[in-house]
Amino acid sequence: MTLLKTNGLSKHFGGVAAVDKVDITVQAGEILGLVGPNGSGKTTVLNMLSGFLAPDAGEIWFADQNVTRMSTVQLARRGLLRMFQMTRVFPRISCFDNLLVAGMAMDLSEREAASRAAALLEELTLTHVQYLDAGSLSGGQRKLLEFGMCFIKPPRIALLDEPFAAVHPVMRETMADFIRRRHALGQTFVLVSHDMPIVVDLCQRAVCMNLGRVIAEGPTRAVLESAPVIEAYLGNASHA
Ligand SMILES: Nc1ncnc2c1ncn2[C@@H]1O[C@H](COP(=O)(O)OP(=O)(O)OP(=O)(O)O)[C@@H](O)[C@H]1O
Numbered sequence: 404m405t406l407l408k409t410n411g412l413s414k415h416f417g418g419v420a421a422v423d424k425v426d427i428t429v430q431a432g433e434i435l436g437l438v439g440p441n442g443s444g445k446t447t448v449l450n451m452l453s454g455f456l457a458p459d460a461g462e463i464w465f466a467d468q469n470v471t472r473m474s475t476v477q478l479a480r481r482g483l484l485r486m487f488q489m490t491r492v493f494p495r496i497s498c499f500d501n502l503l504v505a506g507m508a509m510d511l512s513e514r515e516a517a518s519r520a521a522a523l524l525e526e527l528t529l530t531h532v533q534y535l536d537a538g539s540l541s542g543g544q545r546k547l548l549e550f551g552m553c554f555i556k557p558p559r560i561a562l563l564d565e566p567f568a569a570v571h572p573v574m575r576e577t578m579a580d581f582i583r584r585r586h587a588l589g590q591t592f593v594l595v596s597h598d599m600p601i602v603v604d605l606c607q608r609a610v611c612m613n614l615g616r617v618i619a620e621g622p623t624r625a626v627l628e629s630a631p632v633i634e635a636y637l638g639n640a641s642h643a
């Protein structure tokens with residue numbers, strides 16, 4: 404079943420076609436990899452899918468509803484949530500309270516939010532820092548906390564923008580395990596990452612973008628080994 408679909412999704416910034424007539428489908432229960440060289444338009448796609456940017460043209464369909472002009476809040480309430488390339492947590496309150504706030508913002512009772520927060524802290528190996536201000540955590544720990552905030556009420560689809568970037572390998576494995584476990588339970592993801600071994604490991608299918616366009620899609624390994632994709636990365640070798 405198709406959970407999310409774009410038709411001709413486009414966004415220009417001045418003269419730059421950041422996203423140019425992109426058609427992507429995400430099947431329920433899959434982890435779709437979204438790859439491509441720096442500046443190819445991946446974050447801009449996620450920004451439009453999650454309501455942070457309005458497309459110039461094209462449509463977004465989520466669970467058979469046209470959600471193209473919906474706000475981030477409307478989309479989050481329907482179960483479409485994204486994580487940022489730059490982590491966003493409340494730095495001056497504790498990890499535990501960050502999770503509590505996230506849960507209550509998603510209409511959980513304080514009691515339910517607290518119980519889920521405790522379980523997530525354990526699963527994400529953050530129990531020992533649960534009462535520290537989120538601002539005092541390492542970058543990797545903040546990412547793990549953001550995972551918890553995103554999953555305090557599991558979304559129907561989670562959009563992850565480079566969750567593994569600049570994260571210690573131990574925490575990277577904690578994150579990958581978290582994604583694997585949720586996927587086994589039926590969770591749908593779109594994963595943007597430059598970490599190709601992790602993309603091959605986690606994603607059954609991948610879409611590769613270059614210069615705002617989709618240049619390949621299909622089984623992940625076949626996409627990464629296809630001629631247009633290799634050419635796109637070599638052409639941008641200084642960034643890739
Ligand atoms: N707010 C903006 N204003 C102007 N140009 C932008 C803006 N956001 C993105 N761009 C441009 O749009 C293009 C696509 O950028 P985007 O951030 O979506 O790429 P990306 O694939 O996520 O890259 P990276 O892998 O480096 O994160 C780039 O040329 C970028 O410079």
Ligand SMILES: [Mg+2]
Nearest residue numbers: 445446447488
């Ligand atoms: Mg990006």
